[in-house]
Amino acid sequence: MVLYFHLLALVASTMSSDSDELLKQSNDQFTAKMFQKVVKLNPGKSMVMSAFSVLSPLAQLALASEGDSHDEILRAIGLPNDTVTKQVFLDSNKELRSLSRVELKLANRVYVREGGELNPEYAAVSRDVFNSDVKNVDFAKNTEAAKEINTWVEEATNKRIKDLVSADSLNADTAVVLVNAIYFKGKWVSQFSKEDTKDRDFSVSKDKTISLPTMQQSAYFNYGESQELDAKLLEMPYEGDKSSLLIVLPNEIDGLDSLLNKLKDPAVLRKAVDSMYNAKVDVSMPKFKIETKIDLADVLKKMSIEKLFTPGQARLDKLLKESQNLFVSGATQKAYIDVNEEGAEAAAANEFGIAYLSAMIPEQLTFNADHPFVFYLMERNNILFSGVIQS
Numbered sequence: 001m002v003l004y005f006h007l008l009a010l011v012a013s014t015m016s017s018d019s020d021e022l023l024k025q026s027n028d029q030f031t032a033k034m035f036q037k038v039v040k041l042n043p044g045k046s047m048v049m050s051a052f053s054v055l056s057p058l059a060q061l062a063l064a065s066e067g068d069s070h071d072e073i074l075r076a077i078g079l080p081n082d083t084v085t086k087q088v089f090l091d092s093n094k095e096l097r098s099l100s101r102v103e104l105k106l107a108n109r110v111y112v113r114e115g116g117e118l119n120p121e122y123a124a125v126s127r128d129v130f131n132s133d134v135k136n137v138d139f140a141k142n143t144e145a146a147k148e149i150n151t152w153v154e155e156a157t158n159k160r161i162k163d164l165v166s167a168d169s170l171n172a173d174t175a176v177v178l179v180n181a182i183y184f185k186g187k188w189v190s191q192f193s194k195e196d197t198k199d200r201d202f203s204v205s206k207d208k209t210i211s212l213p214t215m216q217q218s219a220y221f222n223y224g225e226s227q228e229l230d231a232k233l234l235e236m237p238y239e240g241d242k243s244s245l246l247i248v249l250p251n252e253i254d255g256l257d258s259l260l261n262k263l264k265d266p267a268v269l270r271k272a273v274d275s276m277y278n279a280k281v282d283v284s285m286p287k288f289k290i291e292t293k294i295d296l297a298d299v300l301k302k303m304s305i306e307k308l309f310t311p312g313q314a315r316l317d318k319l320l321k322e323s324q325n326l327f328v329s330g331a332t333q334k335a336y337i338d339v340n341e342e343g344a345e346a347a348a349a350n351e352f353g354i355a356y357l358s359a360m361i362p363e364q365l366t367f368n369a370d371h372p373f374v375f376y377l378m379e380r381n382n383i384l385f386s387g388v389i390q391s
Helices: 017-041 051-064 067-077 082-096 120-128 142-156 256-262 266-274 296-302
Strands: 002-008 047-049 103-113 132-137 174-187 198-203 209-226 231-237 243-250 277-286 288-295 328-339 343-351 365-368 373-379 382-389
Touching: 017 047, 017 051, 017 067, 017 082, 017 266, 017 288, 017 296, 017 382, 047 288, 047 328, 047 343, 051 067, 051 082, 051 120, 051 174, 051 296, 051 328, 051 343, 051 382, 103 142, 120 132, 132 142, 142 174, 198 277, 209 266, 231 266, 231 277, 243 256, 243 266, 256 373, 288 296, 288 382, 296 328, 328 382, 343 382
Parallel strands: 002 174, 002 328, 103 132, 277 365
Antiparallel strands: 002 343, 047 382, 103 174, 174 343, 198 209, 209 231, 209 277, 231 243, 243 373, 288 328, 328 343, 373 382
16 A cells, blocks of 8 residues: 655744753754755756745654654654653644744645545554644545645645646556645735836856846844854844844855755854844845745655665554554655745645854945845744745
């Protein structure tokens, strides 16, 4: 039997201190690893992904598995045991729903094949910890099943993620589909004026320049300069002051590859972010809209999650009422982000930032994002989305 999981995700939030710290550490490590893999799969391209949205379904699958497969997943997501995993995600889901003044939609659903039934203990965990509902569907009618799942995904992401599940990925052997969706839309605390947006040069490399619609404003933001990253950092908050967009801009036009290499260690980014300070900054940055499709199964295998995708080794014995030889046959993520004068809108779907400057602060700082950079959509300390703008 095969199991196919789908995930949608977007922006997140905060929680109680112990769980918050555990999730932050887990998310930092997992995001850094996944980010490197996805960037390599998209050479020279702008991309967006949500590692945060992958953590929840992986945790669900860990709680449904046994033996080496179970241990492999927990090692990958950086959590010590099932008890801690349940508490972290229980606290996380409560806090994610408490964000104010931004639009945040969270949804989880488990699709089980017609006639199948979740293990009662797993069903209770899925409902109480992950707030998932359960629905039976006839996967043998793959076109109708795919349409039903995709319609639910579209509704959960304000119609930003479409056609997540392909009919070809479903068949009579499909036992379960896990879908996790997060959608975020926020307005800047300090919005850009559309009248100030003009086409300006963006240096893709030292030898190539293109023209992009570029936003401009002067306002107070968190700003930093990191010698370790050889980059400038800018954090622009959304209304509610719990979520923000963090941009890490290399000092050199061709400095992206070097920056990406340094970001392999999440502690370097945290050190840079902790040294940021509030100052008035002249900001110039391009508007951007990106959608990226990721073969999540391929990425996770490269992150040492292999048994989950291997028949006879996945050991998902706690998932269904009747134990069967289940494994994950495929997993896909679709991620979307739109950053403009008003703010940002983001969604993601998965099928299955130093040394402190001196005390002498210049009267006016300039942050001109006119060459490739890295961005993070943040909820306090948690990275919800990450990506690269380079074309």
